[in-house]
Amino acid sequence: xxxxxxxxxxxxxxxxxxxxxxxxxxxxxxxxxxxxxxxxxxxxxxxxxxxxxxxxxxxxxxxxxxxxxxxxxxxxxxxxxxxxxxxxxxxxxxxxxxxxxxxxxxxxxxxxxxxxxxxxxxxxxxxxxxxxxxxxxxxxxxxxxxxxxxxxxxxxxxxxxxxxxxxxxxxxxxxxxxxxxxxxxxxxxxxxxxxxxxxxxxxxxxxxxxxxxxxxxxxxxxxxxxxxxxxxxxxxxxxxxxxxxxxxxxxxxxxxxxxxxxxxxxxxxxxxxxxxxxxxxxxxxxxxxxxxxxxxxxxxxxxxxxxxxxxxxxxxxxxxxxxxxxxxxxxxxxxxxxxxxxxxxxxxxxx
Numbered sequence: 001x002x003x004x005x006x007x008x009x010x011x012x013x014x015x016x017x018x019x020x021x022x023x024x025x026x027x028x029x030x031x032x033x034x035x036x037x038x039x040x041x042x043x044x045x046x047x048x049x050x051x052x053x054x055x056x057x058x059x060x061x062x063x064x065x066x067x068x069x070x071x072x073x074x075x076x077x078x079x080x081x082x083x084x085x086x087x088x089x090x091x092x093x094x095x096x097x098x099x100x101x102x103x104x105x106x107x108x109x110x111x112x113x114x115x116x117x118x119x120x121x122x123x124x125x126x127x128x129x130x131x132x133x134x135x136x137x138x139x140x141x142x143x144x145x146x147x148x149x150x151x152x153x154x155x156x157x158x159x160x161x162x163x164x165x166x167x168x169x170x171x172x173x174x175x176x177x178x179x180x181x182x183x184x185x186x187x188x189x190x191x192x193x194x195x196x197x198x199x200x201x202x203x204x205x206x207x208x209x210x211x212x213x214x215x216x217x218x219x220x221x222x223x224x225x226x227x228x229x230x231x232x233x234x235x236x237x238x239x240x241x242x243x244x245x246x247x248x249x250x251x252x253x254x255x256x257x258x259x260x261x262x263x264x265x266x267x268x269x270x271x272x273x274x275x276x277x278x279x280x281x282x283x284x285x286x287x288x289x290x291x292x293x294x295x296x297x298x299x300x301x302x303x304x305x306x307x308x309x310x311x312x313x314x315x316x317x318x319x320x321x322x323x324x325x326x327x328x329x330x331x332x333x334x335x336x337x338x339x340x341x342x343x344x345x346x347x348x349x350x351x
Contacts, residue, residue: 002350003130004328005065009048012068012329020126020134025082027134030092034153034322034347035121035128036071037332039182039248043273044068044122045333057123059100059116069348070096070121072128073143073152083137091147092140093155093305094128095298096120112295129328131350141301146309150322153347154187154315159296159304161187161246162313164269165195167291168242172196177231177240179224179255180247180270181209183345186216186318188244188269193218194313201240203227203255208342216317224255231259239264246270250277257282257290267291320344 005015022029044052052066073093076086086092099106099114106114121127126134143152161184170176176192178185181204189200199219204210214221222230231240239261245253248270256266257278266288283290307313320343323331328348335343 001131002325003067003127004069004325006044006052006068007065010045012045012333014326014328017067017130019132022078022080022134025080026137027080028076028083028086028137028140029078030074030094030133030135030140031077032072032074032128032131032133032350033091033149034073034349035069036153036157037328037336037346037348038071038157039184039271040070040122041068042333042336043271046337047273051119051122053123057118060098060118060124062118062123062125066122067127067130067133068121069128069130070094070119071153071156072121072133073149073155074133076140077132085137086140086142091143091149091152093143093152093301094120094133094135095139095141095301096122096156097295097298098124098136098139109299111298129325129348129350138298141305143305144309147305148316150316150319150347151308154318154345155301155304155308157183158187158191158308158313158315159300160184161269162191162304163296163300164188164244164267164293165191167293168244168265168267170195170197170242173198174241175199175201175235177201177203177243177256177259179203179243179245179252180249181206181213181221182246183318184269185244185246186213186344187315188246189213189216189218190313190315190317192244194307199234201227201230201234203252209344212318212344224251227255227259235261242266244269248272253278257286257288260286260288263287265289265291267293269293318345319347322347322349324348325350
């Protein structure tokens with residue numbers, strides 16, 4: 001089969017490799033339908049290796065080269081004898097977290113914080129940028145017929161966005177600020193609206209991304225220098241109830257702290273590749289709660305899928321292109337890294 005194999009910085013190769021085999025009784029072989037390219041993948045390609053292991057991973061034993069891709073869905077084509085929750089023929093979305101199930105965090109239901117955390121497509125034998133992948137049965141969520149393959153490939157980033165918004169404690173009727181209109185920012189805005197936000201303000205510097213955000217019609221879309229005046233007018237000077245930082249930048253985080261109301265909440269969802277600075281006095285003076293957000297809770301996936309199936313969380317709106325696996329480097333990774341480019345969310349069809 002064909003697979004996109006990552007060797008190191010700017011070294012991603014389309015190679016012919018053996019179809020992976022089921023080795024354990026609780027494993028499933030999945031034929032990949034579509035796989036998204038994530039910001040984490042882009043960081044690996046651009047400046048990595050970061051989380052892809054150069055030494056054997058302590059949980060999976062994986063080491064570079066790595067078949068990339070952790071945002072994917074497909075169809076189960078083979079199953080080990082002890083698998084539960086999915087059968088051959090089922091369409092599934094992949095929950096890429098690989099966890100030990102035994103550490104302090106796993107035993108408390110926080111598998112996403114596992115001390116030996118690994119990830120299909122980043123630190124495992126297989127990944128979604130290929131024609132087939134092997135996963136554990138606990139890593140799949142079955143998809144109803146009214147969730148498309150495109151939506152199935154977006155359940156992972158949609159769950160990342162949902163978890164971040166919920167970490168900030170959203171309530172119906174809230175006014176929400178999202179800084180950064182990349183895929184996670186737009187999915188965060190869509191999720192906030194889906195669960196009852198009255199208005200979502202989006203701050204974005206890139207005109208193309210701002211245009212996509214405006215088309216969602218969730219609330220004002222502004223540049224950072226317009227943000228304070230817009231929030232003041234919208235909230236009569238009070239500030240937004242909660243802010244979701246998705247740009248992974250110091251200005252984005254500062255914009256959240258500047259424009260959230262007293263006793264409001266800020267959640268950092270976008271990943272920072274370098275240390276950020278904040279005015280910590282704002283946390284005290286405004287009595288603000290500042291939250292981190294990492295991945296998603298596995299227990300949330302069925303609920304996210306139900307929202308998508310009901311049409312209340314229209315995740316497919318963030319997709320800008322679907323490409324072939326052969327074109328993944330130029331039309332996928334390089335196109336998304338191009339600061340003058342127009343791509344937002346690129347899906348890869350390995351079939």
